[in-house]
Amino acid sequence: MKIGFIGLGHLGKEIAKRLISQGVDLVVYNRTKEKAKELGVEIADSPADLINKVDAVFIIVFDSEASKKVIFGEKGLIKGEIKNKTIIDMTTNHYKYVENTYKELKNIGAFYIDAPVLGSVIPAQKGELVSLVAGDKEKYEEFLPIFKKFCKSVYYVGEPGKATKLKLINNIVLGGFMSVLAEAIAIGENVGFDKDLLINILSEGAGKSYILDVKKQKLLTNDFSPHFSVDLIYKDLHYAQDLLKDTNAFSFILQNVKESYGKARFLDCGSLDFSAVYKIFKKDT
Incomplete structure (x- = not known):
C-alpha cells in the first residue's frame, strides 16, 4: 500500500x-x-x-x-x-x-x-x-x-466527530495543566525561590505530571523552541469553547486558560512552545 x-x-x-x-x-x-x-x-x-x-x-x-x-x-x-x-x-x-x-x-x-x-x-x-x-x-x-x-x-x-471532541477535552486539561504549572513556578520565583527547587518540589508534590516531566527542561532553560505551539493550543481551546456552547456544558476554567495563551500570543509568543505561557506570569520576562 x-x-x-x-x-x-x-x-x-x-x-x-x-x-x-x-x-x-x-x-x-x-x-x-x-x-x-x-x-x-x-x-x-x-x-x-x-x-x-x-x-x-x-x-x-x-x-x-x-x-x-x-x-x-x-x-x-x-x-x-x-x-x-x-x-x-x-x-x-x-x-x-x-x-x-x-x-x-x-x-x-x-x-x-x-x-x-x-x-x-x-x-x-x-x-x-x-x-x-x-x-x-x-x-x-x-x-x-x-x-x-x-x-x-x-x-x-x-462516529465521525467523536475523536475530535475527545481530543478537545484532552487539550482543555493539557492547556490547563501547563498554565497552572507555569503560574505556580513564576509565583514561586517572584517571592524568592529558585526555579530548580520549585520544579523539583512540584515534581514530588501536587505538580507531579506527564506535562511537568516533558516540559521541565524547557522551563529550566527558557528554551521555548516549539514542539506544540501557543498558537495551536489557543486554537484548540477556542474549538473547545464552541463545543461547550453547542452542548450547553459549563466550565469555570476554560475561558481563563484560553486567555492565558491569548496573552502569550499578544506578547509575540504565538510561535513558541506552549510552555512559553510561563512568560506572562514571570515579572522579569
Whole structure:
C-alpha cells in the first residue's frame, strides 16, 4: 500500500519520519517543498497530484481551514482521483468540520477518518503517540497496522466527530495543566525561590505530571523552541469553547486558560512552545 502524507510541521515531520523508518512507502506534499526534501521520498506537486499516486492520505495541518484547503481547495485532494480512497485527518479540527467533511467525501465515493493524536514531537520520534479514531469501523481496521507504526495506543471511539471532541477535552486539561504549572513556578520565583527547587518540589508534590516531566527542561532553560505551539493550543481551546456552547456544558476554567495563551500570543509568543505561557506570569520576562 502506498501512503500519502500532507503536513510537515513539527509533529507531522516526525510522524512521517517514523513511518518511513518503519518501511511505509510514503509520498509527501508540503506547501514548502524544502521541508520535504530531507525525507528522501517522492514529493507531489499538489494534493490533487498526491491522491493520484497513493491509496490513502494522512493529513496533519494547523487547523480546519488548512485541512479544508488541502481537501477541497483549487488543487485539493478532491480534484484528483479520490474515489474509493481514504483520507485520514490527524489535524485537531473543529468537530463540525469533521462531521461535514465525512458526509461530503462519502457523497463522492471517498472515505474520511477522524484521527487526531495525543502527544508531541518526542513521543512521535519513539512511536509512542496515542491515536483517537472515529469513522467507518472497517476503515479503522484496515489502517490499524499503519497507526501502530507510530502509536503506542489506538482507540476506536465511534462516529465521525467523536475523536475530535475527545481530543478537545484532552487539550482543555493539557492547556490547563501547563498554565497552572507555569503560574505556580513564576509565583514561586517572584517571592524568592529558585526555579530548580520549585520544579523539583512540584515534581514530588501536587505538580507531579506527564506535562511537568516533558516540559521541565524547557522551563529550566527558557528554551521555548516549539514542539506544540501557543498558537495551536489557543486554537484548540477556542474549538473547545464552541463545543461547550453547542452542548450547553459549563466550565469555570476554560475561558481563563484560553486567555492565558491569548496573552502569550499578544506578547509575540504565538510561535513558541506552549510552555512559553510561563512568560506572562514571570515579572522579569
